[in-house]
Amino acid sequence: MSVDTVKHPEPAATATPELIRLENVTKRFGGHTVLDGLDFSVAAGKHVTLIGPSGSGKTTILRLLMTLTTPDEGTITVDGDQLFPAPEKQVREIRKKIGMVFQHFNLFPNMTVLRNITEAPVTVLGLPKDEAEARARELLDLVGLADKAGARPSQLSGGQQQRVAIARALAMRPQVLLLDEVTSALDPELVAGVLDVLRDIARSTKITMLCVTHEMGFARDISDQVLMFDAGRVVESGPPEKIFGEPEQERTRQFLSAVL
């Protein structure tokens, strides 16, 4: 038996393995507590949507998981490995399992669309260039941009840029995809195209999704579980039928009536 298997005991074959776990996670900015002793976990392959009012800490959770920021208290584990604190090497291994799509796309403007997608697979995963390109073209096809491989991000619409960003994240073959309001910076007529791509990915892959969105219709379609946030705590959670249909908490009802 290798050291590795000792470190990561296989979960019982029947249970859905827990991919992400947050325990008692607290995050403060200055004196302001943004996440307040947060506990929740996400099972592998599930699609979890985070909803809640502005400033409730949704983005902060995704940024913690992506290691773009650090918690003040509590533990976060991904696939059984702890982040914060963890040696740089382990952090890099964990990051390989996570992909993120940002609200403002954050494509690299100095690279073509194709290179945006192949850059990390080549330099991080060590994929041969032609293999990475072949895969990038498949992904571009998946997001409906097969003809844009040679374009610069600046030549694309916001919706197209966001679809490239989705392809770029998927090219690393992550187990988890973090999506932070990926349509909220888009012109209204471009939103549907991006959401369709995400619905498609949710349906046709086994990827775990953690998704912050204000698109309640989309959340209802793809979610296995919806978490309602307020002031850095989970107010209520459950399947979309329950949260959108018969929420228990007054706070959830208020929030939904304000956005729907």
Next chain:
Amino acid sequence: MTWDWGAVRAFLPHFWDGLLVTLEALALGSVISFVLGLVWTLLMRAPTRWVRWPVGAVTEFVRNTPLLVQLFFLFYVLPERGLTFSALTTGVFAIGLHYSTYTMQVYRAGIEAVPAGQWEAALALNLPRRRTWTAVILPQAIRRVVPALGNYVISMLKDTPMLMAITVLEMLGRARLFSQQHFQFTEPLTVIGVAFILVSYLASLLLRALERRLVR
């Protein structure tokens, strides 16, 4: 006072020699200032202050003392320490060093202007730190700063006559020598005046072409 084309003709062979030296000093001085400036900028971002402090102090000192003093210092003091270089080599290095303390500020501004989202995307993709710099940050920073660097190239051109002080015969040195020998001042000085304008114009065209290539 009349214009004497004969004097222009007589000066021209000296002028070409001077022009060559000016261009050489400008080109090499620019390259040195571009490279050293980038090195300073990156060192100023080192995690330890034992790197940042000395680099900050030295560059601050060089930026705030006159280039002419630095030229004299390097020209007269280095040989005393057993380091001898040609006057032109010393001059080019001094100019490059002096201007590197300005280009470092330009690079810093360029790097800081790259949006935080670019760093975050690179981190999310797990790009190694070095690769993040070379493939993502610097290409974006540098294309932003080409115009500002270009301004320093033009200013450097106008400082090249200082090389005369350490016996380098660039354009002004040649004109002065010619004037002293022939007692004709108007023609050689006019010729090099026009030459300075033309060189700075050509340099700006070159830089604009470079900018266009980079900005694509």
